[in-house]
Amino acid sequence: MNLKxxxxxxxxxxSVSAFAVAAQQNSAPITPAAKTATxxxxxxxxxxxxxxVFDQNCSRCHTAPDGFSPRISGTVVRHMRVRASLSQHEEExxxxxxxx
Amino acid sequence: xxxxxFSLKHRSAANAIRYLGFALVAVAITHYGSAQDTPLISGGVxxxxxxxxxxxxxxxxxxxxxxxxxxxxxxxxxxxxxxETFAPNDGNQPGYDHTHFIGLTYLQGDYVASRHFTIVGxxxxxxxxxxxxxxxxxxIGNFQDGPLVAALGVLSSGSGLGGMLRGNAIxxxxxxxxxxxxxxxxxxxxxxxxxxxSGGRASLYxxxxxxxxxxxxxxxxxxxxxxxxxxxxxxEPKETAFRLRSEFARGHxxxxxWVEADYRTQAFGGLDSVIGRFEPVFRMQQTFRRDTIxxxxxxxxxxxxxxxxxxxxxxxxxxxxxSYARQFxxxxxxxxxxxxxxxxxxxxxxxxx
Numbered sequence: 001m002n003l004k005x006x007x008x009x010x011x012x013x014x015s016v017s018a019f020a021v022a023a024q025q026n027s028a029p030i031t032p033a034a035k036t037a038t039x040x041x042x043x044x045x046x047x048x049x050x051x052x053v054f055d056q057n058c059s060r061c062h063t064a065p066d067g068f069s070p071r072i073s074g075t076v077v078r079h080m081r082v083r084a085s086l087s088q089h090e091e092e093x094x095x096x097x098x099x100x
Numbered sequence: 101x102x103x104x105x106f107s108l109k110h111r112s113a114a115n116a117i118r119y120l121g122f123a124l125v126a127v128a129i130t131h132y133g134s135a136q137d138t139p140l141i142s143g144g145v146x147x148x149x150x151x152x153x154x155x156x157x158x159x160x161x162x163x164x165x166x167x168x169x170x171x172x173x174x175x176x177x178x179x180x181x182x183x184e185t186f187a188p189n190d191g192n193q194p195g196y197d198h199t200h201f202i203g204l205t206y207l208q209g210d211y212v213a214s215r216h217f218t219i220v221g222x223x224x225x226x227x228x229x230x231x232x233x234x235x236x237x238x239x240i241g242n243f244q245d246g247p248l249v250a251a252l253g254v255l256s257s258g259s260g261l262g263g264m265l266r267g268n269a270i271x272x273x274x275x276x277x278x279x280x281x282x283x284x285x286x287x288x289x290x291x292x293x294x295x296x297x298s299g300g301r302a303s304l305y306x307x308x309x310x311x312x313x314x315x316x317x318x319x320x321x322x323x324x325x326x327x328x329x330x331x332x333x334x335x336e337p338k339e340t341a342f343r344l345r346s347e348f349a350r351g352h353x354x355x356x357x358w359v360e361a362d363y364r365t366q367a368f369g370g371l372d373s374v375i376g377r378f379e380p381v382f383r384m385q386q387t388f389r390r391d392t393i394x395x396x397x398x399x400x401x402x403x404x405x406x407x408x409x410x411x412x413x414x415x416x417x418x419x420x421x422x423s424y425a426r427q428f429x430x431x432x433x434x435x436x437x438x439x440x441x442x443x444x445x446x447x448x449x450x451x452x453x
Contacts (some may be wrong), residue, residue, distance in 0.1 A: 018391060030441065036155050052307075053156065056305075056307045056310070059336075060312070060336060061234045061235065061240055062239070062240045063413070065417055065444065065446050066415065066416055066417050068140075068446045068447065069138075069447060069448050069452070070135075071135055071136060071138040071448050072136070072137075072138050072139075072140040072446075072448050073136045074136030074137040074169065075136070075137055075138060075139060075140045075168070075169050076140065076446075077169075078137075078167075078169050078175050078210075078212070079140075079167045079175060079177060081212065081218070081312070082177075082210045082212070082218055082220070082266070083233070083234075084266055085266060085278035085280075086217075086268060086281075087124050087215060087216075087266045087268040087269065087271040087276075088215040090268075090271065090446075095136070099136065
């Protein structure tokens with residue numbers, strides 16, 4: 001395989017990476033909790049930990065839904081445990097985050 | 101997304117609904133120990149248009165998802181796709197022709213056996229690279245079309261019938277490793293048409309860098325035994341709404357890659373401002389044939405494609421997707437214009453007390 005065939009991909013990768021670095025330096029922090037209607041503001045360390053789990057796992061693939069019934073929060077978390085391969089500890093933190 | 105949806109096994113509407121009905125009944129008769137464990141119905145409904153080389157089609161899509169916990173360790177989940185496609189009649193004939201498709205995308209049971217092991221049984225999505233499992237739902241993908249190379253390594257149908265072991269092998273503050281390993285049997289059943297094969301994926305995630313990288317491998321164990329290799333790299337820099345996703349896949353007869361980037365600015369009042377809801381998206385992809393034997397769903401000749409999209413994230417879980425793509429190959433270049441609107445729903449399966 002000739003290297004020139006891969007050149008467009010390499011250039012794209014390099015350009016978007018440079019763009020991301022620039023964006024990272026110029027951006028304000030995201031507040032995902034505000035996007036999750038069922039999640040209150042972090043009140044303690046456990047809540048922060050739950051938000052970290054949400055940011056690092058759920059948000060990797062999709063944005064948070066605007067809101068959902070607390071009656072399904074356990075089901076949502078178990079679904080995420082399987083899909084995102086969460087550890088047991090992360091599952092507990094996420095459930096607490098969704099039900100502070 | 102359409103390509104992905106049409107790659108699903110063709111199954112009869114009656115049987116698909118029957119299986120979903122069985123699953124719903126099974127969970128309905130189960131006692132739930134926690135008020136948070138009510139079964140849920142989620143998914144997305146959308147209306148899309150696609151103009152490929154001057155030919156326009158219109159297709160409403162409904163992708164419902166059911167997830168129902170049983171006791172403390174089991175989850176039953178299923179996703180289906182219902183698609184109606186309308187295309188203008190050939191020649192000078194007035195009106196539109198239409199076709200419909202209904203099929204189960206997957207129907208699986210998950211048993212959370214321990215901190216590190218989850219056992220999956222049933223008809224599951226093949227864990228090869230990331231697109232098939234994580235980005236194919238219409239309410240997640242940034243483009244209507246899946247990447248060309250997403251057809252590699254997923255045993256033709258995108259799902260396997262058998263068992264899978266998956267979970268989080270190591271979870272530390274600075275890194276985590278997860279894995280998935282599956283074995284799929286061969287099945288000619290109308291509902292669960294799958295191929296015999298085995299393989300898996302391992303991923304390393306670095307939370308401080310927000311960097312994920314992984315390797316995938318699977319092997320077709322029927323007919324000509326073929327190996328498939330995959331690698332993915334995702335980067336979502338901390339405190340930005342920028343995402344970079346990429347995959348490489350190599351099959352017996354073809355290989356290719358895609359790189360996708362999307363961004364939402366927070367500079368004009370945050371992500372939920374009028375400006376912050378815009379989401380420019382770009383994807384570059386190339387496929388290369390290794391020989392002239394075509395058995396993998398990739399283009400017959402080397403192909404390059406660039407997609408430029410502009411999505412808009414409306415309130416109430418609704419997204420507008422628009423994109424323009426230019427595809428280049430020795431058989432001819434053409435444009436692909438696509439527009440669509442998707443609504444994501446998520447609610448309990450039945451009314452609470």
